Amino acid sequence: GAVVSQHPSWVICKSGTSVKIECRSLDFQATTMFWYRQFPKQSLMLMATSNEGSKATYEQGVEKDKFLINHASLTLSTLTVTSAHPEDSSFYICSATRPLSNQPQHFGDGTRLSIL
Amino acid sequence: GQQVMQIPQYQHVQEGEDFTTYCNSSTTLSNIQWYKQRPGGHPVFLIQLVKSGEVKKQKRLTFQFGEAKKNSSLHITATQTTDVGTYFCAGVTPSNTGKLIFGQGTTLQVKP
Numbered sequence: 661g662a663v664v665s666q667h668p669s670w671v672i673c674k675s676g677t678s679v680k681i682e683c684r685s686l687d688f689q690a691t692t693m694f695w696y697r698q699f700p701k702q703s704l705m706l707m708a709t710s711n712e713g714s715k716a717t718y719e720q721g722v723e724k725d726k727f728l729i730n731h732a733s734l735t736l737s738t739l740t741v742t743s744a745h746p747e748d749s750s751f752y753i754c755s756a757t758r759p760l761s762n763q764p765q766h767f768g769d770g771t772r773l774s775i776l
Numbered sequence: 777g778q779q780v781m782q783i784p785q786y787q788h789v790q791e792g793e794d795f796t797t798y799c800n801s802s803t804t805l806s807n808i809q810w811y812k813q814r815p816g817g818h819p820v821f822l823i824q825l826v827k828s829g830e831v832k833k834q835k836r837l838t839f840q841f842g843e844a845k846k847n848s849s850l851h852i853t854a855t856q857t858t859d860v861g862t863y864f865c866a867g868v869t870p871s872n873t874g875k876l877i878f879g880q881g882t883t884l885q886v887k888p
Contacts, residue, residue, distance in 0.1 A: 692874055703864065703878045704819065753818055757874055764809055764821040765876060 663687055664756050666768025674776055675746060681739045681771045683754030689734035690756035694765065695727070698751040710737040744775045778803050780867045782879030790887050795852040797882035799865035806870045808841055808848045813881070814861045822850075822863075855886045 665684045673679060683693055691712045696704040708729050709717040716729035726748075728740040737756075741748055751772050755765040779802045789795050799808065807826045811819035823832055825841035825848060832839045838851045848865055862883045866876035 694875070701883075703880045706875065706878075709875060762807055762824070762826060762868075763874075764824055765874075766821065767811075767818045770818045 663766045664754065664768045666754050666771055668771060669769055670772045670774075672774045672776065673744065676743055677775075679741045679744055679773060681741075681752055681754070681773075683737045683739070683756070683768050685735045685756040685766075688756075688758050690737075691734060691759050692757055693731060693737040694755045694757075695729060695737075695739050696753045696755070698753060698770075700751075704753065707739075712737075741773065744773070746775045749773055749775045778867075778869055778877055780865060780877045780879040782865055782882060784882055785880060786883050786885070788885045788887065789855050791857060792854050795855050795859070795884055796849055797863050797865075797884075798847065798849050799867070799879045800847045801867050801877075802846075803869055804845050805867040806845075807868050808845075809866045809868070809876065810839060810848075810850055811864045811866060812861050813864065817861075819864060852884075855884070857886050857888050860884060860886050 663686050667682045671679050693710040695707045697707050698704050706719050707722045710729045710731040712731045712734050718724045731737040751770050753767055753770040755767045757763045757765045782799045809824045810822040812822055813819045823839050828845050829843045830841040836853045840849045862881045864881045865879040
């Protein structure tokens, strides 16, 4: 069964709205979670690394004030797209990895975000 | 920056034919992972290779990790329609604890 749950799976909203996406690890404590963005027919682009109890580490070119990440517990990380605009429309996927080294990443089902 | 190149971008095969996708990293990797993403779905972990020269098999899938730990391949023997999807390699460098660098992916189409 799924080890990472992502919610919601699909969001359609008006421009200017802030959207929160949740990522939960279901059967293990994830000290680190990752947030990706994927455009159609393209690869996954890492946006940020979410660390429990500390600030997220953002990749170059990703606006931290635009994409707010909170990792308040060992099983939950949230990504908030603030004041979303049509260009923010994309497929957002989170992943979590077990604490041991060299562990694979388990991906959530993804959130398809459409901004009108 | 660190890059993982993957080719080909697309591959159309007749059912029963073999398929191979290749990955090449600009830097030495500590391990490489392979994922499959079906259309509309999320990436699903297939396998991880850690040792230099490692070869692993999963039924019709054969995964290889190069001796220099900079390249890898996935070979599917006698493709089936269920193999359709995009296959991604993703490398982890010694300095990027846990962070995956994804290749561009190879999208496989299988004609019945």
